[in-house]
Amino acid sequence: MRISLPTESELEKGSSLGRDAWARLRKNKLAMLSMCFIGLMLIICFIVAQLPFIDDPNEQNLENRFAPPSGDHIMGTDQLGRDLFSRILFGGQISMLVGFIATGVALLIGITYGAISGYAGGRTDAIMMRVVDTLYAIPFLVLVIVLKVVIAGPMEEQLKWMGRFANIVPLFFAIGALGWLTLARITRTQVMAIKEQEFVEAATSLGLSKMRILFRHIVPNTLGPAIVYATLTIPSFILFEASLSYLGVGIEAPNSSWGILIKEGADFLETQLYLLIIPGLFFSLTLFAFNFLGDGLRDALDVRASKD
Amino acid sequence: MPLLEVKNLKTHFHTRDGIVRAVDGVSFPVEKGKTIGIVGESGSGKSVTCYSLLGLVPMPPGKIEGGSAIFDDTDLLKCHENDLCKIRGKRISMIFQDPMTSLNPYLRISTQITEPLRIHMGMDKKRAKKEAIEALREVGIPEPEKRVNMYPHEFSGGMRQRAMIAMALITKPEILIADEPTTALDVTVQKQILELIKSRQKELGTAVIFITHDLAVISEICDEVNVMYAGKIVERANSRELFSNPLHAYTRSLLQSIPATQLKGEKLFTISGLPPNLAKPIQGCAFRPRNQIGNSDECLTQSTPEFKELDSNHWVQNCPGCLT
Structure with missing residues (x-):
């Protein structure tokens, strides 16, 4: 095995544990491939979709229904004559946004909640964790539907400026606001382990405030597992949105998502199989990519296998 | 008036096995620019003493049951967390035992x-x-x-400890608490770190509270030594006096068990038995069951021995069995 010595400039910068993890991740071909794929998907969905030659995803052409893939419509058209390719791009935007924003919300709530609970300990911790347990016991699906309605009603006015995204933003927050439970538990356990370490005592002896110790010294040390879990949460949220849409309580027209495309495609399973297969392919490949990336991150951030 | 005056400090831990009296009535003054040593075996309460001063004792299970530690008119044991935050790290700072885990x-x-x-x-x-x-x-x-x-x-271990020292001294504190700063280091590095603490102390005029179980280190660096046993100070004297004229049986036993002081081929002297279980109340002299040097029959069994100044500036627990 070749061992490469750090170069002068690397030495000067110092290598953080994060940088080490990145170096390990780069060696994982599958994870890197997945990351490129996700990047590509993001570019296609958000940038290519804005280009002028992409058709309006909602433009109907009833004379050209169920057109098979051709030069005009590279992936064909659906039952209303809409271009499938552009519908996949715009649907992808929603699916990705659900994944990322809901995960972001979940991370924010979960880490803050878990960190405070773990650091406070004692009775505060017990009460905070019982709240989490209670929320766990309520069916996720029911809760998201209720929460979505609760958020959507009063926020309708404020969200108008978002245009076509206005009616899906509540969904993002509803999913995120419930997806944090596991993250809170993970973070709490980590914080409880780390707060006993000597460097926390040392930080206290330097006269730092409790908040500063918690969020500057303890929380960064817990981020590894949280990031891994979050990466695996993104596909599960995308999937969750798909099932909500499939049930008719998720995304509403004129928006679409991959879940809706798959649902519509399933109606024409026997005659126009490509309407199901093509969106399904985009959907599952993206989910695979997120899962592989999550696995890769877990290996890269695994403390037991790392140096020192 | 001393810079820091610790009086009758009592830190107890309320555990499932009962109340552990880790520190049970410890008093000592810290003079400006001087180094005082606290020596004793594991579990004698030397670290807890210093942790109590900076409010680092985990509560619960720990609890400061009494006493005072007056530093510049502020009682460190009773003042508000926010006031303590302004003192620790600025005017009193600390270096820890294991540099590998303290950063x-x-x-x-x-x-x-x-x-x-x-x-x-x-x-x-x-x-x-x-x-x-x-x-x-x-x-x-x-x-x-x-x-x-x-x-x-x-960083290597020695470098980390240097960095810790730099961190502790960067605000030019009046007191530096060093909790076994050399225990986790190589012997060669130990010496360098001690020299470093000594020289930095001289430059900055910092008072140092030096905790260790290494008597050689104590003799090298401390002006005054407190010997702790079972949560209490059993003897205090200036460094030279303590090493040339130890009075308490525990101190004498400790000095005898230094390998370098004994002849080659002779069996190494050790203090038999274990330190007492601090969760059980101790009656009389705590050292009685392990006292081989003095006369354990004469040790106090009912009343707690009094901490008395026998010589000028030489304080000792006044237990007849331990002093013979």
């Missing part, structure tokens, strides 16, 4: 060293970093401009 692995050395400057002195990032580089240079870290940007895992 945050996720933060650069520069971030950690500059933290006291930034929160206590309100210094901006750039100036604080300059100070940090200076501080690292003063503790003998080569190429501090480069090293300051590194992470703790890129």
